[in-house]
Amino acid sequence: MTASPTTRPAPVVSPRDGVSPERRRSRRGWIVNSVLAWVVAFIFMVPIIWTFLTALKPGNEVFSTGLRPFGSEILWSNFADAWTEIGFGRLLANSLTVAAITTVLTLTVATCTAYAFSRLRFRGRNGLFVLFVLTLTLPMEIAVIPLFLGFNAVNLLDTWTALILPSLFGAFGAFLLRQFMLQIPSEIEDAARIDGASTPRILTTIIVPLVRPALSVLAIFTFLASWNSFLWPLIILNSMDKWTLPLGLAGFTTQTGTQWELLMAACVLTILPVIILVAVAQRQLVAAIGAGAFGGR
Amino acid sequence: MTMTPSLRRTATAAGRRGSSAAGWAGWGWIFVLPGLVGLVVFVVTPMVASLVLGFYDATLLGGLTPAGLENFGQLVRDQQFIASIGVTALFVTIFVPLNIGLSLAMALWLRTRLAGRAWLRVIFLIPALSPMVANAAVFRMLLQRDGLFNSVLDTIGISAIPWLSEGRWALLAIILVSVWQTFGYNMIIIGAGLDLINPDVIAASRIDGAGPVRRLWSLMIPLASPALFFATVMTVIGAWQTFAQSYIITGGGPGHSTTTIMLYVYRAAFSYNDLGYAAAISAVLFVIIASVTLIQVWGQKKWVHYDG
Numbered sequence: 001m002t003a004s005p006t007t008r009p010a011p012v013v014s015p016r017d018g019v020s021p022e023r024r025r026s027r028r029g030w031i032v033n034s035v036l037a038w039v040v041a042f043i044f045m046v047p048i049i050w051t052f053l054t055a056l057k058p059g060n061e062v063f064s065t066g067l068r069p070f071g072s073e074i075l076w077s078n079f080a081d082a083w084t085e086i087g088f089g090r091l092l093a094n095s096l097t098v099a100a101i102t103t104v105l106t107l108t109v110a111t112c113t114a115y116a117f118s119r120l121r122f123r124g125r126n127g128l129f130v131l132f133v134l135t136l137t138l139p140m141e142i143a144v145i146p147l148f149l150g151f152n153a154v155n156l157l158d159t160w161t162a163l164i165l166p167s168l169f170g171a172f173g174a175f176l177l178r179q180f181m182l183q184i185p186s187e188i189e190d191a192a193r194i195d196g197a198s199t200p201r202i203l204t205t206i207i208v209p210l211v212r213p214a215l216s217v218l219a220i221f222t223f224l225a226s227w228n229s230f231l232w233p234l235i236i237l238n239s240m241d242k243w244t245l246p247l248g249l250a251g252f253t254t255q256t257g258t259q260w261e262l263l264m265a266a267c268v269l270t271i272l273p274v275i276i277l278v279a280v281a282q283r284q285l286v287a288a289i290g291a292g293a294f295g296g297r
Numbered sequence: 298m299t300m301t302p303s304l305r306r307t308a309t310a311a312g313r314r315g316s317s318a319a320g321w322a323g324w325g326w327i328f329v330l331p332g333l334v335g336l337v338v339f340v341v342t343p344m345v346a347s348l349v350l351g352f353y354d355a356t357l358l359g360g361l362t363p364a365g366l367e368n369f370g371q372l373v374r375d376q377q378f379i380a381s382i383g384v385t386a387l388f389v390t391i392f393v394p395l396n397i398g399l400s401l402a403m404a405l406w407l408r409t410r411l412a413g414r415a416w417l418r419v420i421f422l423i424p425a426l427s428p429m430v431a432n433a434a435v436f437r438m439l440l441q442r443d444g445l446f447n448s449v450l451d452t453i454g455i456s457a458i459p460w461l462s463e464g465r466w467a468l469l470a471i472i473l474v475s476v477w478q479t480f481g482y483n484m485i486i487i488g489a490g491l492d493l494i495n496p497d498v499i500a501a502s503r504i505d506g507a508g509p510v511r512r513l514w515s516l517m518i519p520l521a522s523p524a525l526f527f528a529t530v531m532t533v534i535g536a537w538q539t540f541a542q543s544y545i546i547t548g549g550g551p552g553h554s555t556t557t558i559m560l561y562v563y564r565a566a567f568s569y570n571d572l573g574y575a576a577a578i579s580a581v582l583f584v585i586i587a588s589v590t591l592i593q594v595w596g597q598k599k600w601v602h603y604d605g
Contacts, residue, residue: 029410030411030412033409034411034412034413037417038412041417044421047435047436047439047445047477048423048424048435050439050445051438054438062438063443063444064443066443066448067445067448109335110332112331112332113331113332113333115328116324116328117329120324120325120328122322122324122326123322125325128329132336135341137530137534137590139537139582140340140344141540142344142538142579142582142583142586143340143346144579145350145566145572145575145576145579146343146579147339148566149350149355149572149576150343165335168339169332169336169338169340170340171336174332199324199328200324203328227428228426228429228430230430230541231540231559235563235566235567245428246430249428249431250545253433253434253437253545260438264434264435267434267435270428270431271428274423274426274427275423275427278423278426282415282419283415285422285426289482289489290485290486290489291489
């Protein structure tokens with residue numbers, strides 16, 4: 001089809017005419033608004049930027065340099081020193097292992113629960129679902145003392161088992177996945193059943209691949225929650241060789257005569273993976289935070 | 298009752314197809330069981346136990362001896378406990394409105410025409426998703442007497458603020474750090490709520506001549522009220538359990554001026570080795586949070602509209 005000049009929509013303002021005053025004003029407003037927002041964002045980020053700058057300063061200049069962003073020399077070696085001084089390698093390996101185990105197990109449990117609540121019929125389903133939803137509002141930090149006593153009674157204090165187990169069953173994951181599973185048309189499932197597929201097979205070969213985006217978002221949330229977790233690890237873990245990163249940072253922070261430049265280097269190394277993860281998965285994370293809030297009502 | 302053969306055949310065929318489409322009825326329970334057992338053992342039971350354990354004396358050696366009301370009797374006379382309730386209540390009262398107000402303002406701002414809106418959103422979200430301990434360690438440095446904040450104040454001619462050495466300032470510092478750290482999450486939730494508003498409604502109000510302030514108060518806030526309500530309820534619940542900021546930045550001091558209830562629970566359990574007493578404090582905190590949440594759920598009728 002060839003478009004005749006008459007059917008083509010006429011441009012509101014032709015380039016030759018220049019921009020109308022009204023448009024120019026709205027364009028100026030857009031620039032001012034954007035610059036303002038980025039200035040606010042920059043101020044908001046100053047603590048994180050300053051962390052990075054401090055991590056590069058010589059130890060005796062951390063406070064003496066005032067507002068100067070750089071010290072007398074730039075010490076990349078602080079990162080290496082922090083690595084050995086804080087035992088960063090061990091903490092990192094521990095945090096990664098714990099977060100990975102937690103993520104795999106949480107996703108497995110949540111997938112099964114979400115599948116039952118979204119696509120299977122059984123007696124008591126609605127009542128159980130209400131129970132799950134109600135637990136979303138429970139103030140879980142309060143449960144640390146009973147949990148501690150419980151793990152003490154079965155001799156599991158100072159173990160990763162006790163560290164990981166209580167975090168696996170939050171209803172948020174099941175809840176989020178259910179929202180996505182409900183959107184899958186039942187025809188796909190019916191067709192598989194007629195072909196003789198069993199219920200577990202339908203879950204693994206049809207449902208799971210279809211909700212993979214939701215699973216990856218849940219994986220990121222679960223990983224971050226484990227990565228950031230502090231109170232429960234602080235209570236349950238005693239041996240330093242089992243510590244995770246937040247415990248290492250906390251121990252290094254509260255000891256007397258803190259070496260700030262090394263602490264800040266360790267903070268940079270701890271926050272950096274989060275920044276990368278959030279930047280890469282930003283759209284999905286933002287959507288999931290909204291979905292988590294509105295699925296509930 | 299008689300049925301024609303053809304009818305009966307279709308009925309059974311439909312029945313068989315129905316049952317096969319749903320699969321074996323037991324699968325539902327099998328799939329829900331791991332999550333359910335975990336939830337009961339690791340979430341529901343500890344929560345219920347937190348209410349009961351306060352009536353016992355508990356030790357690390359595994360002994361649980363009934364103590365009646367002894368722990369609670371001690372609580373009533375414990376100045377440090379009463380102070381921790383005051384500190385936490387003050388924290389909640391200042392932190393929650395600041396957090397929700399800033400979240401709403403930023404969510405509204407990020408809806409206007411902006412360059413790099415998605416990246417701005419990420420920047421404000423990052424602290425909310427990064428480790429509280431690392432953030433707190435950073436602010437512990439920034440808030441030192443010669444730290445960045447006082448250096449900035451110094452250049453604009455304001456004398457140094459005793460952020461960490463005077464009780465009132467220390468609590469304010471903890472509140473500001475918490476707002477900085479957490480508001481990004483609520484900003485996203487409230488933003489998602491605002492996105493649900495039908496743009497035609499906003500356009501119509503503009504045509505009707507409603508100004509921006511009126512549009513905000515009588516249109517946007519009521520229509521986004523479910524999101525605001527959800528964010529407020531969850532933020533209040535979290536705020537009562539504040540722990541890491543005090544633990545890392547001030548250690549609860551100076552004096553007890555920033556010792557939150559959860560920090561006192563931790564101290565009672567692991568510095569004073571009195572787990573029953575710590576459980577009793579937890580129980581009181583649980584009751585406080587449950588009451589505050591119920592009051593909010595009851596009060597939502599007055600301002601939350603679900604029929605957008």
